[in-house]
Amino acid sequence: MTLDEALQKAKDTKQSVLASLGGITSSSTIKDLIVVSYLALVKQHHASVILLIENNLHSSAVALSRPLLEACYRCLWVQLVADNDECEKIKTPDYDWKQTWKLAKEVDGALCGGVFHSICQRNIGVLNDFTHGGLEQISRQINYSTYIVEPTFSDEELIVLLVSSNAQLAMTLLAFALNINDKKLIEFAQKPLLEE
Incomplete structure (x- = not known):
């Protein structure tokens, strides 16, 4: 897959998710509001990654990878693990x-698996560097063959970012679909996850 193809797939994913939500409503329990708020946040981060890559702002696009992952995992955790008392606590400022x-470990426990913790453990350090200006981020600011300051992310790295952003959007949509118990939306959200 080329970078242009990955960008187009991300745009198509964004559009299909928006279309899938047309006319769907949620109740207003605190859990519902938290889950739908995380879905809105992940949709914005996903769209921002696309726009930033299209505008050659690769460092900023990659910096969103950790907040995107964390928002997705928090949404899944609220949906699958948190009870109403915990959700009431979440809405407090402190x-x-x-x-x-x-x-991630608790989400895996709820799903009887180990994939979320494994992904998190493997990637969180690198994602932290990208988000907070660590070595992973600053080492990609200089083209060492020309000594010109410019982002040097490879197309492959940007494609991985787009593919993972699509998956995180789909997982967050799945959490929302489970929250409102919409079987059609659940099936729709699972499709991109099975394709990746």
């Missing part, structure tokens, strides 16, 4: 979220 790897 709520202290568990570390992402702990959320």
